[in-house]
Amino acid sequence: MNELCIQENIIKEIVGGITAPKGFSATGEHIGLKKKKKDLAIIISDLPATASGVFTKNLVKAAPVLWNQQIVNNKVRGIVVNSGNANACTGELGFKHTEIMAQTLAECINASKEEIIVSSTGVIGVHLPIEKIVIGIKTVVSSLETTREAAKRAAEGIITTDTYTKEIAIEVKIDEKPVRIAGMAKGSGMIHPNMATMLSFVTTDANISKEMLDKTLKDSVEDTYNMISVDGDTSTNDMVIVLANGMAQNTPITKENENYCRFKSALDYVNKYLAKQIVNDGEGVTKVLEVIIKGASTKEDARKIAKSIICSNLVKTAFFGEDANWGRILCAAGYSGASFNPEKTSISFSSLGGEILLFTNGEPIKFDEDKALQILKERKIQILISLQDGNEGATAWGCDLSYEYVKINGEYRT
């Protein structure tokens, strides 16, 4: 990221969700897949939008993932998402169901099925009740609106065990034109993205080429969704989709110039916000952890160490227990596969409760347990690791492992 670009780029958060950019309408309703909560969401772009997506690297890909991998190469008119059933591990019939969902929405909005992104989330391995969904889509399209309310309904329609909706809308000037980017996402278990993530849908009225949209999304995902973990499990359904319909009428972004740079930092802002919200609402979370690695010899090493730490069950349970067990952190760094020198490593914790150094230059420090407890009592805690091995860094976001996580996942399906 160009530094000048970051400084000059004024990103303004605005009230709203995915309908904030021009030309997008949305809705979300209950159609009977879940007991009571909303379980279907639709997003429509008035104009065919340039699309980009990153998808799970899990070898076992849900039917909608396989569908969308093709569709993002087309201009896209709409997205239909059901929650409550993931349509994963459902064989040929599952893929047929995805096609039917696309076809149904396409007919309603006078588009072709190849212009429709499909997404499903929920339990794995159960065929969709497709008749119910077809009727549902046909009914629900009547409530499509461009209002803030409608965006909220859509955000509600995609969540599963999430306890709240994740939405953001921002505005940034490109060519003196106000360009908007908005997003919604869902967590909150099976969260350990690999090249993609849970479900995240981003809309923008920016005018940007397919090539540049692909590049900016791919780069953005590396430092946002790919740096979070709730439980180390990479889902079969992960995807991030961006639709850009060009209605902001900025000069088309077709190369890596200053405008690209502005757009990229704005997209990063949206993606980072949503990624952090997913962790904040992770299953059973009582502590939100931000692991900051500094002084790594390579960016890749910094990322590996950060992710290894936030994925360690022993680190996670220690924070749940408000225990300053920095040894488990160093241990997790040690098995990350990254290269570093433990003899030059320092570890400290920081939160609203203060900051404390626990380990420096390979030696433990006698620390004040009461002070440590003050820091660990807070919900948001930073783990700062200095490697003195170079100039690269990375940040990862994770959470603790609580009784509640075990409860939620021991009882989820049944």
Add this chain to the structure above:
Amino acid sequence: MNELCIQENIIKEIVGGITAPKGFSATGEHIGLKKKKKDLAIIISDLPATASGVFTKNLVKAAPVLWNQQIVNNKVRGIVVNSGNANACTGELGFKHTEIMAQTLAECINASKEEIIVSSTGVIGVHLPIEKIVIGIKTVVSSLETTREAAKRAAEGIITTDTYTKEIAIEVKIDEKPVRIAGMAKGSGMIHPNMATMLSFVTTDANISKEMLDKTLKDSVEDTYNMISVDGDTSTNDMVIVLANGMAQNTPITKENENYCRFKSALDYVNKYLAKQIVNDGEGVTKVLEVIIKGASTKEDARKIAKSIICSNLVKTAFFGEDANWGRILCAAGYSGASFNPEKTSISFSSLGGEILLFTNGEPIKFDEDKALQILKERKIQILISLQDGNEGATAWGCDLSYEYVKINGEYRT
């Protein structure tokens, strides 16, 4: 492994622990590192023994690991182990402490410090109370015995959160000579061995060359300790040590002949037993899982899939909840990094409660939930996965993730 060799090899379990092979004495006592429980163990070989070890691949290695990596190249007279404090992440002083432990035991038994293996387990990042340990070793050597009782005391001296000791002794004929192999191990958290594992000490009176002992241990570890996981965390202190003192007087095993083969299958038997016991006594375990992969195209792929499944928090919590959530199993196989075809994959569960097929050839099967529950109610459950992709297989052992695991690890240090 030569099949003929397995068939002909009659391995007889005998009553006893690590003092069962000729020429080994042991002891274990409380010296004040823990509140009440035994926290020091010593094993002595009357004759200098050929030694072999495999050690943690964690970049952060505890001081005793660094010490032992050198010592296993010598003939070894003794092993001293303390529990309650891991002497890991303790810098230069930590290494000095390890040396002092070796020196102290060496003086007591008229050996040199370079003939002593040292091991520590417990909390990370706290310096050893070395004066207490020096006095402890000097006192405890007086209780060294070759009895079954003494072996049991030693096994007690090395455990931490384990709820019981893990011991085995077997006898096998080599050259018509009865050769004994015995072992003791400790778990039960931070268990995710990588080329080595937790602490496991194996004694044998077999006569075997250093080269052959190294080879057989390295190979054995791959299919035993390296195929278990309790919580996905690879410890800083993992080690498996074998001492072979030759007192069984068999013809020296110096090449991969039939005798090597017999010894190898006997050593595998001991290591597999101890590895499975570690899982059985994993922190908070209510279910013991055996994942059996068949029909993989490579052994490496089979191992990756098996380990990915037993490491998945979502799989583990599903079993804790007695939920036949096979989708999470396929998902974990999918992100293992191994290559296989989900369309040809089948998954079934088996236990004393019966057997049930859940997924076959890429399609879910409508199954009887009551029957599944009968199977999942048992403590020991097999997860059988057929890939129809080749002839290779692997087995991994793991456990569920329970409230108790979270409790133990949220409260461990404090």
